[in-house]
Amino acid sequence: MATEAESADPPAAYTALLDEIERYNAVGSAQSVLSWDQQVMMPERGTPARSQQLSTLSSLSHELLVDGDVGDHLDTLDDESLTTDQQAVVREVRRQYRRAERVPRDLVEDISEASSEALGAWESARENDDFDEFAPHLERLVDLKRQYAEHIDPDADPYAVLFADYEPCLPLSKAESILDELRETLVPLIDDIRASDADLATDALDGTYDTDTQEDLARDVLELLDYDFDRGRLDTSTHPFTSGNQFDCRITTRFDPEDPLGSLLPTIHEFGHAYYTLGLPDEEFGTPLGDDRDLSVHESQSRLWENHVGRSEAFWELLLPKFTDRFPQAEDLSVRDAYEAANQVYDENLIRVEADELTYHLHIIVRFEIERELIGGDLAVDEVPDRWNELYEEYLGLTPPSDAVGCLQDIHWSHGSFGYFPTYSLGSVMAAQLYDAADDAIDELDRRFALASSTRLASGSARTSIATGNDTRRAS
Template identity: 55%
Template sequence: MAASNTSEAAETYDQLLTHYEDIVHLEQIDNVLFWDQQVMMPADGTPARSGQRSTISSLKHDLLTSDELGGLLAQLADASLTDEEQAVVREIDRQYARETQVPGSLQRELSQAISDSTPVWQTARENDDFESFAPMLEHIVEIRQQQAAEIDPDAEPFDVIFAEYEPYLSVETVESMLHELRDELVPLIDAIRESDVDPAAGVFEGTYKSDAQFALSEEVLDLVGVDWKRTKLDTSTHPFSFGNQFDVRMTTRFDEAIPVDGLTSTLHEFGHTDYTQGLPDDAYGTPLGEPRSHGIHESQSRFWENQVGRTEAFWELIQPLLVKHFPDLEGTSARELYAAANQVYDENYIRVESDELTYHMHILLRFEIERDLINGDLAVADVPSRWNELMEELLGITPPSDTVGCLQDIHWSLGRIGTFQNYSVGSVFAAQLQAALESELGDIEMLIENESFDEIHAWLTDAVHQHGQRYTTDELIEVATGEPFTATYFISDMKEKYSDIYDL
């Protein structure tokens, strides 16, 4: 029965928020446990941590599927609510509807499998031993298939899992976008490889100690405006950023032969941090205080990594910091640094170390493999060969090992199958956001040159962060930019930028 009057509806709505806040607290506790496992926990701590995270997952599932929550949602179904209250009810109801279809035992099984598989993946990656990880991946894939069948037995399993991370963009929309990127970018990549220009020639040769890179990252974060009172920076095997408006645990990683990668990784994770901390403080514990979706989150990380961190103005700005930490770069021009930071690699095996162009072929590869895995069209044992086949097809290279091939990403060991395409969604939307920002604030290179990072923060917060989950993804894109989701800006920017760098 719906709430019958305004006061009754208000009381019911408050009860809903109180209930949901406990769910958010449990999720945040699990995030801290995960951070600790990746950064601080002793190597042999997994058995206890697996049980701890499984218990948290079980408690969260119980709260999210409780009769009490279902009753509150039913009472509010036809109640007179504000637009923001309706959005809160919509988002909680969406989670409730999905979660109630999945038995708690299956959720606990997935949580246990994730905790167990992560250290196995780490060891397998170090030892180039896919066979040791394969049973873990098979188990996770089977659980995800069971979840999909419970939620919607009539839909393609991958479509169901996809909607967990991006509920308001269709698989068809994203697949079409990925194919558009392939069709437009592969010829550009080929032209670059045929070019005689080598923008990275000798620029970053040498060794760049990790501790110096870490210190550089800290200073760059100071420059772009990180809030250290709410942020902690560490290193991990695979960079990530978890947390909330008040407490973000951010990690990065460094390669002593390639200093660009550590810096862009740090900026990428800063983008996630900036989004999280831009969510309204007073909405913590509600959907209005949570990010819209994985794809929108990635738009913020890719914005700071690429729209800011790969511009010529940015490299000119940080040149003194680079020379401070790496004196051998004295005399290297900002233009040389910028061009080298945007080099398109002939042999580009690692997604998180790839350039803006080849990156999206890595994403398309993972999208096709994950879709086929979840839909039962690809066996886990065949993943390495299919991976190498697609790498050859899309990028013309074959990984020399599974360590730099199908074992490179942590996502599968975390059960996060069906997420990779959102990195491309994020990149495309970041370019669309840049166009909208420039129409109001002016050229982004000039903003960076003038160190107007507070203005950039404020614009992004106004356009994206402040809304939390008030809007669906397609609605938010239009609210932020004034037009529907489009790859036009991204493709145009890439052609202009790389034609300039490579004299095409």
Template identity: 35%
Template sequence: MTTLEKALTTFKQQEQKINHFSDILSLVHWDQATKAPKKGSETMADAIGSLSSEIFALITSNEMEEALRVLSEPKTYEGLDEVTKACVRVRKRSFDRFKKIPPEMYNAFVILTTNAQNIWAEAKRKNDYSLFEPTLQKIIEMNRKFTQLYGYKDHPYDALLDAFEPGYTVEILDTIFSEVRKETIALLEKINNAPNKPRNDIFARAFDYGKQKEFCLSLLPLLCFDTEAGRLDESAHPFETAINGRDVRITTRYEDDPRSTIFSVIHETGHALYEQGVNPAFEGLNIRGGASMGIHESQSRFLENFVGRSRPFWTFMYPKLQNVFPQQLEDVSLDEFYRAINVVKPSLIRTEADELTYNLHIMIRYEIEKELMAGTLEGKDLPRVWNEKMKEYLGVVPTTDAESALQDIHWAGGDFGYFPTYSLGNLFAAQLYYTIKEQMPGFNEKLSRGEISNIRGWLKQNIHQYGMLYTPSELIVKATGEELQAKYLVKYFNEKYSDIYQL
């Protein structure tokens, strides 16, 4: 056996173990969020820590290090096939990051963040930030240590952002976000002054949870979700997780306002379609997943907003919703319903934010995270700074902890650097939207007939099938012909809301 053959064999064996352990870990996390009894959570946190440590050990093992050394040599690497080359690239990134973290520190972080999610849930339920703040401060301090261990060029936040969105930095995001923020605030001012507002009474009516569930389940096949390779459940915070390519699970929560329920399902289905659409040949490989969190988010935001909140989509679906809720919607026209699901009104809760102001919520978190990692903010400062930024950006101020620094689970999970990917997802989605419309004549007509398979087919061909074969920037250029631009999201917002608000 040659040195190259030995390296490839070792690499594939290690990858298989990592993949199997990761699948089990995904299943455990799903169970913790949906079915597991509360009293067993602390014991399970230790088990999760142990399994995560095993994965960590495999990624950073001497065997993996030697295999990557051989496979990453320039001449050898260039001689690999495209798929193996991508697998080596992806693993080398994680190896280089993980190798810089002491194993005992990694294990402590996993246990800390697993327990933190339960502490966060309790603090949110009791509306008491002080219950969570000491734990959050520990997570902040550990993330600061990670930035030093990973290393960075310009800003410590870059070290964390790179884990979720390779190739994007504070410098790039500041430029793109600045343009989106300026245009959003200008458009928001026009909307606030518009005389013709959508109806605001529709969703104050009683929408039975059981019937909401019935409608959401009927949506799944229409949206091309393979129900034999996935399922829909309930959780406190909607999410999608892929146990593997043929077991992709989504959750929602049933709310008094059915918009929250329905659009959470559509959003998570967008994530699921990505996972279900990856090339089956990638099963068991580390490239069987999204190119980045931003690209992944683009698929959920595309389905939720560019499809699910469009007039053509509801031209087809609204009669079906009326059949489920005849008393609640009998006096509501399609136009009134369409305008109501796209109403713009600054809100306190990110997940309930309208499509236009949503990015402002993300930018608030982005700016807070940058300051936390730079050491200019501490955990104790969050409620105050949060409220200040909410007033500055959105003109609303939270009155409770649950509405401010406790509303998201991400920091409890240690996911600093994650939030910007939500806005990046909107930006990627807008660029894809205009590309699809250009390449697919009759886009809106197809939607108005409930024909989503062609749209899903385009996304599968141009995004989904590739998994992590390409980097985010390579993939967006391959799909649209150019690097990420803010202008498409700005154009979309102006076109859509000028029509809805008759600006």
């Protein structure tokens, strides 16, 4: 059956569906360029025009999916007559369509506008350490996102509905059990590590490192990893991120003169995201087959490179000569010391994006619990700061001295992104599974990093697109 379908022309409704979806996705990828520009290039006072551009594209994108003929084509299509690839396209479009058609356009625009306004308020609130400035915006976004979830599925747990925007292939209950297991394992493990008297070279990279030279080193590392600069760029931004598609996927990082690892590891992390995106098939651009699977899978690729390659002793054998070449001040640094520094568990870190590999997940779990309570109606917005501090004390033994380094530290809620945080931990877990499988299959995997043959590690996993969504689900 599938073989017959392969060789025949696709049904007219399928071709027509694909045309509509390519337009829909072209608008989405245009939005990504505008967002990248906003975070990396846009002058300070450009926001009013950018908000209007982005909110118009949001509503146009929504209309392209639900107001045109997509629904009719989906009704017409008989999946049996399609190839497996075509079925994957239809399955994914149907999923997106069924969610979007239930959401009124006004609500889509309200969310886009409320987010635009919340972003500025959050930036100011964080700067002034004044949660009250942000609170009304957060309240509005929680309310709008609950309405949004209610429209999509009035009978479901609204948080589960929101979570599915970011991770549609894994039920929330499964995600929750993974996070539970992480918490139960990590809290005592971190206690043990803190109590341990092992003498690690945690201060091996202390010192001051010129930031221009750090940027040169970041480019060295990207060359080493085979990042394709003809299809990408490296820039700086407040928060490192990756944006783009298989033809043009850009990464950002940031530089702190006191913390060279704080630039190197995020650079490797973002490389992982970009490497996945740049591995998606060119000829499927604009269709679900040419798009990433979801945020957890994306994060599995970034974490694979950051944690399993970038923090490995073998990789530092390769990296150290480049490091000392750029920073002769570190000529006495040994591979072992760098490795220990890159893998230390911090005692007092309050900031998620600066967390080590272990405590990282406790930062996620705090956010997960709070946003579930917020969306579930079990926590009022004005209770967030106290709840945050209570959970930090419980899981990390730390109390933030201010909301600026507490519940105001992350951008996500100002975007209205509730349900996003868990994908970070899920991605890390997938990365560990992928690495474990690769380690079983490939002889002396980690030694190969030192021989600079590491760059092919992800070439297989980078093919995890929409088409293999089911496999991905099983792998989790």
